Amino acid sequence: MSEPNTRLIELLSAADRILVFTGAGISTGSGIADYRGPQGHWKTRDPVYFQDFMNGHEARVEYWDQKLETWPGIRDALPNPAHLAIAELENADKVLLVTTQNIDGLHEKAGTSRRRLVEVHGTNLKVECMSCHDLSEPDEHFEAFDRTREPPVCPTCNGWLKPATISFGQSLKDHDLTRAFTAAGDADLVLALGSSLTVQPAASIPLLAVERGTPYIIINRGVTDHDGLAGLTLRIDGDVVEELPPAVASAIGGH
Ligand SMILES: [Zn+2]
Incomplete structure (x- = not known):
């Protein structure tokens, strides 16, 4: 040093x-990993744009699947x-x-x-409702998605839940x-x-x-x-x- x-x-x-x-x-x-770097996330899977996430089931599944893949590394990082x-x-x-x-x-x-x-x-350590903006812990949502392959919805307002990061196309x-x-x-x-x-x-x-x-x-x-x-x-x-x-x-x- x-x-x-x-x-x-x-x-x-x-x-x-x-x-x-x-x-x-x-x-x-x-x-x-620096997501713009050679091992970055971008190089392996196409990003899901915010409007596509909001408008389509398949995009939501793809988005949650990508996040599920990286979640253990993020959860355990020190x-x-x-x-x-x-x-x-x-x-x-x-x-x-x-x-x-x-x-x-x-x-x-x-x-x-x-x-x-x-x-x-934003942050990957929270999940946010896209309608009422309530925040919750990610683990239960990832477990449910992994089991059902259904994108999770808000227990309060039925809005779409999404990890609380700013997506491409999102303000x-x-x-x-x-x-x-x-x-x-x-x-x-x-x-x-x-x-x-x-x-x-x-x-x-x-x-x-x-x-x-x-x-x-x-x-x-x-x-x-x-x-x-x-x-x-x-x-x-x-x-x-x-x-x-x-x-x-x-x-x-x-x-
Ligand atoms: Zn909600």
């Missing part, structure tokens, strides 16, 4: 309203030291909001509180985006981790803070869309799981 980055420690120590923004790169260390370091930053009262593009629920498993978390693309939730953009306006540091910062509108969340002159740190292995940005304060090309935890430990320890 490398020595923690001194500039990273300084910036984390000085901040007390950090907007943390995370992408797939933070979860590869937990065995979650947060890695980078997720835990972010939860430690919150415990040290330094986190304004964690905004993630990931749908693996690992920030919540690591201890990041719901009130400090926005999952802009992001206004409430989530508002929380994220509001935090971007109030943050005193932006920390983008494991994201190539290419997916919109999520990637424009850190930009709003940077336009206000907020210090901006990117840790990612490989290029990002924000490399070379005038407001970029610190760019670390490396694995978040190796770079972040020792720096957080030093920043909190010395605070």
Whole structure:
């Protein structure tokens, strides 16, 4: 393991309203495949579009079948030291909001509180009714689908149940985006981790803070869309799981 980055420690120590923004790169260390990568879900089965899910039985069966295939891996995945370091930053009262593009629920498993978390693309750890938006635990629905091959319906309103992720063709939730953009306006540091910062509108969340002159740190292995940005304060090309935890430990320890 490398020595923690001194500039990273300084910036984390000085901040007390950090907007943390995370992408797939933070979860590869937990065995979650980057769904855009070579082993990704997209390469093996065609995605089911939201309108098709809402309008057709066959699409709903295909969708639930795809989710059933990936559910055990998601249910059993554990947060890695980078997720835990972010939860430690919150415990040290330094986190304004964690905004993630990931749908693996690992920030919540690591201890990041719901009130400090926005999952802009939803989460696989809940099932949502598409009519009344009630949330429930996935296990019972997957067991029922596996047994009957019938897409589950809401016990309250009979609406279609769907894992609470944002599907292709489905709108992001206004409430989530508002929380994220509001935090971007109030943050005193932006920390983008494991994201190539290419997916919109999520990637424009850190930009709003940077336009206000907020210090901006990117840790990612490989290029990002924000490399070379005038407001970029610190760019670390490396694995978040190796770079972040020792720096957080030093920043909190010395605070
Ligand atoms: Zn319902």
